[in-house]
Amino acid sequence: MKTEATLAERIAAAIPRGVSVPIPILAHHASGAEVWDADGRRYIDFGGGIAVLNVGHRHPHVMAAVQAQIEAFTHTCFGVTPYEPYIKLAERMNQLAPISVSRKTIFLTTGAEAVENAVKIARHATGRSAIISFTGGFHGRTLMALALTGKINPYKAGFGPFPADTFHAPFPDAYRGGSTEKSLAAIERLFKSSVEPSRVAAIIIEPVQGEGGFNVAPFEFLRELRALCDRHGIVFIADEIQTGFGRTGRMFAVEHAGVEPDLITIAKSLAGGFPLSGVIGRAAIMDSVAPGGLGGTFAGSPVSCAAALAVLDVFR
Numbered sequence: 001m002k003t004e005a006t007l008a009e010r011i012a013a014a015i016p017r018g019v020s021v022p023i024p025i026l027a028h029h030a031s032g033a034e035v036w037d038a039d040g041r042r043y044i045d046f047g048g049g050i051a052v053l054n055v056g057h058r059h060p061h062v063m064a065a066v067q068a069q070i071e072a073f074t075h076t077c078f079g080v081t082p083y084e085p086y087i088k089l090a091e092r093m094n095q096l097a098p099i100s101v102s103r104k105t106i107f108l109t110t111g112a113e114a115v116e117n118a119v120k121i122a123r124h125a126t127g128r129s130a131i132i133s134f135t136g137g138f139h140g141r142t143l144m145a146l147a148l149t150g151k152i153n154p155y156k157a158g159f160g161p162f163p164a165d166t167f168h169a170p171f172p173d174a175y176r177g178g179s180t181e182k183s184l185a186a187i188e189r190l191f192k193s194s195v196e197p198s199r200v201a202a203i204i205i206e207p208v209q210g211e212g213g214f215n216v217a218p219f220e221f222l223r224e225l226r227a228l229c230d231r232h233g234i235v236f237i238a239d240e241i242q243t244g245f246g247r248t249g250r251m252f253a254v255e256h257a258g259v260e261p262d263l264i265t266i267a268k269s270l271a272g273g274f275p276l277s278g279v280i281g282r283a284a285i286m287d288s289v290a291p292g293g294l295g296g297t298f299a300g301s302p303v304s305c306a307a308a309l310a311v312l313d314v315f316r
């Protein structure tokens, strides 16, 4: 008890309270599905770093790949001096993606950054600005990702104004009285009252909402949404940051519905505990952005890419 009280006090004294730590157990070491605290107590880790550890803590194959990579080099910035793990991982993600036309993949660092980049790419490819997302959805903590997030407390309150031209449609959440029909009708109403479909660049949806309460989008709804996007030339973005990498029993959750997104955002369990995110998409859309328009200093870290290649081996 003493250790936990001291820890809670140190956290409160040194770290802003906006970084909420509801269970102050100090992680000392971890393996597989278990974490040990500083006093040697063993816990089953149901947190999994928020859907990050689908292959478990410190999987031996992942650790070996990371060790080999840090012996070689840890950073060059892919846009300055490219490296094999990024290229190889892009090739493997392109193969795995449930998209039947030619695909390309960019790597970044956080999930929010993947969402930001998917929006940039969709806007550039369509020449349109508006984005539709869903109530209860969570897309990250940067300002555009927050604009798309459909949950005020604790995420959005007090952080506005957000980037313009974002709209929320009701998620077809059967538990709270929603349905495929109601959500489709609400989108049609949005098109009549708030934004004409010819101005909509993208619709972004989590196939299963995570932060919103583990709500599964009906497969029928995802298929109808795909058809609606096709009718209006809207980019369909599946946010698979939480649902990807085997979490629903398939590599990507949209595979259950047989729906092909135009863009897929990925992160979390992709690199088995190392920071890595990305956007996979139809090559024609991904290539619309001119050289220099995408990237980032740490985007697609070689260490994280090496870890992700090992994670994919483990899945296979």
Ligand SMILES: Cc1ncc(COP(=O)(O)O)c(C=O)c1O
Residues within 6 Å of the ligand: 050, 110, 111, 112, 113, 115, 138, 139, 140, 141, 206, 210, 211, 239, 240, 241, 242, 243, 267, 268
């Ligand atoms: C569906 C979804 N999108 C985006 C994000 C944001 O990811 P990150 O916290 O890595 O920025 C999350 C994180 O929980 C998420 O669940």
